Amino acid sequence: MADQFTISEICICEAAKVWKDDGEILATGIGLLPRIAVGLAKKLHNPDLMMTDGEAFLIDQPHPLGVGAEPCVDGYMTYSRVFDVLWSGARHAMVTPTQIDKYAHLNISSIGNYAQPKVQLLGVRGFPGNSISHRNSIFIPNHSKKIFVEGSVDMVSSVGFDADDVEPLIGKVITNLGIFDYQGNKNTLRLLSIHSTSSLEEIRDNTGFDFEIFSTDETTNPTKDELDIIRNELDPNNLRSSVIGE
Amino acid sequence: MTIGIGGWGARRKPMSLVREICRSNLKDLTLVSYGGPDIGLLSSCKKIRKLIFGFVSLDLIPLDSHFRNARQSGELPDVEEIDEGMLQWGLRAAGMNLPFLPTRVGIGTDVLKNNPHIKFVESPYDDKEKLVAMPAIKLDVALLHVNESDEKGNTLIFGPDPFFDDLFARAASKTFVSTEKLVDSTSFDKEKVANYNRFERNLVSGIIPDEGGAHPTACNPSYGIDLDHLKEYSKSAKTFDEYQEKYLFVDEATYKKNVGGIKSITSIPLTKF
Numbered sequence: 001m002a003d004q005f006t007i008s009e010i011c012i013c014e015a016a017k018v019w020k021d022d023g024e025i026l027a028t029g030i031g032l033l034p035r036i037a038v039g040l041a042k043k044l045h046n047p048d049l050m051m052t053d054g055e056a057f058l059i060d061q062p063h064p065l066g067v068g069a070e071p072c073v074d075g076y077m078t079y080s081r082v083f084d085v086l087w088s089g090a091r092h093a094m095v096t097p098t099q100i101d102k103y104a105h106l107n108i109s110s111i112g113n114y115a116q117p118k119v120q121l122l123g124v125r126g127f128p129g130n131s132i133s134h135r136n137s138i139f140i141p142n143h144s145k146k147i148f149v150e151g152s153v154d155m156v157s158s159v160g161f162d163a164d165d166v167e168p169l170i171g172k173v174i175t176n177l178g179i180f181d182y183q184g185n186k187n188t189l190r191l192l193s194i195h196s197t198s199s200l201e202e203i204r205d206n207t208g209f210d211f212e213i214f215s216t217d218e219t220t221n222p223t224k225d226e227l228d229i230i231r232n233e234l235d236p237n238n239l240r241s242s243v244i245g246e
Numbered sequence: 247m248t249i250g251i252g253g254w255g256a257r258r259k260p261m262s263l264v265r266e267i268c269r270s271n272l273k274d275l276t277l278v279s280y281g282g283p284d285i286g287l288l289s290s291c292k293k294i295r296k297l298i299f300g301f302v303s304l305d306l307i308p309l310d311s312h313f314r315n316a317r318q319s320g321e322l323p324d325v326e327e328i329d330e331g332m333l334q335w336g337l338r339a340a341g342m343n344l345p346f347l348p349t350r351v352g353i354g355t356d357v358l359k360n361n362p363h364i365k366f367v368e369s370p371y372d373d374k375e376k377l378v379a380m381p382a383i384k385l386d387v388a389l390l391h392v393n394e395s396d397e398k399g400n401t402l403i404f405g406p407d408p409f410f411d412d413l414f415a416r417a418a419s420k421t422f423v424s425t426e427k428l429v430d431s432t433s434f435d436k437e438k439v440a441n442y443n444r445f446e447r448n449l450v451s452g453i454i455p456d457e458g459g460a461h462p463t464a465c466n467p468s469y470g471i472d473l474d475h476l477k478e479y480s481k482s483a484k485t486f487d488e489y490q491e492k493y494l495f496v497d498e499a500t501y502k503k504n505v506g507g508i509k510s511i512t513s514i515p516l517t518k519f
Contacts, residue, residue, distance in 0.1 A: 054519030056406035116320035123301035129351035163354035
């Protein structure tokens with residue numbers, strides 16, 4: 001085990017594991033940490049993963065962030081093809097919603113009154129389709145009651161466990177405080193582990209709804225191998241340090 | 247009037263045509279877009295009555311301050327916010343002369359709650375599945391930006407992703423295309439046409455030669471996103487007069503001069519995502 005590591009590095013290492021048993025599918029990490037995590041997954045856990053350059057091509061190896069190296073292109077993945085792939089189910093994304101609730105509804109659309117929102121965000125993008133087509137894991141860099149809301153999210157951008165005919169495919173929920181899934185009784189949010197830098201009390205204080213406790217074990221700390229790949233190969237300029245205020 | 251705008255986010259948007267709409271007396275428009283600064287500019291210029299969209303983003307800057315301003319101030323209450331795949335489906339249905347295309351996308355979300363005009367249909371087969379009937383999105387006009395076109399409207403898009411420009415063209419009664427270069431199609435060859443010609447010339451009603459016409463969005467392989475300009479644009483959401491003065495109350499030739507000239511546009515390095 002390495003002596004020192006950051007919360008971002010714990011999150012990246014745990015996030016990478018979500019793609020471990022996915023086989024040959026498209027892995028999409030939206031945002032900096034999920035993107036580094038896909039690279040780590042490809043290098044350590046699942047070499048069969050397909051990943052994109054963020055534009056229109058599949059690349060055979062992750063390229064270092066912010067370094068400007070030309071990736072080795074081995075396939076084509078335009079937005080049109082992304083829909084074809086995702087509707088077939090052959091994808092696992094990791095996303096960062098602005099709100100999430102007890103039914104696993106996600107919101108990236110807007111906060112407040114819909115006709116005149118208090119905060120206009122991105123719009124639903126592909127969340128409605130993604131949520132019923134393929135697995136989605138979630139990364140939250142600032143676990144708080146503003147994000148894990150009491151009651152419902154303001155604009156339901158993806159299917160939740162309260163829907164009649166459909167069910168979301170939720171993988172892991174990885175936050176700066178701990179690791180969760182939605183496999184509790186009746187698909188309740190369930191705590192799987194607590195990061196060495198956090199506590200059960202801190203998680204309770206920052207979550208707007210009840211969750212089950214499967215385990216209060218400490219989250220596995222990063223190994224030297226994992227840290228070497230992250231620090232030397234995937235993110236040599238330490239862009240990851242800006243994501244979680246630490 | 248319903249206008250569809252091609253491109254995606256801050257990539258290959260027909261921005262000079264958008265700026266011309268800002269300068270014109272057109273108003274009360276219904277806009278359909280994979281939104282970027284096209285939607286931001288048109289909302290700050292108060293041209294939009296209704297927006298049909300899945301997102302509005304500047305790519306390198308996640309949110310568009312102009313669009314946010316319009317929504318948060320209550321100036322743009324009429325939005326049809328749908329999954330970006332439903333948007334594709336609506337355009338495709340229009341292009342195929344169908345009233346709707348079935349999909350599961352939207353079920354269980356506020357997309358359907360907020361858009362009660364979108365109805366369900368039951369599968370006529372044994373599965374009897376309840377599906378969303380995504381209605382056709384018919385456009386009066388589509389506006390696109392391409393790399394090359396001949397005078398007949400045979401176009402080539404060299405960028406890595408053609409996005410859904412072909413669907414916009416098929417969904418529209420008329421399509422107008424701005425092009426980096428007006429060329430003689432004797433310069434085309436089979437390989438070029440097979441790879442880069444995305445829709446037929448009969449769909450194209452007008453061609454506007456306009457090098458740098460996508461600025462400040464990207465037009466690969468000629469130039470990338472002008473991030474500096476997008477930062478200036480973003481800052482101008484609350485002090486729009488100054489931006490308008492410099493970039494919109496002038497003609498396109500002056501616009502290009504005011505952003506540093508065509509050479510400075512075509513030397514913007516390609517964007518890495």
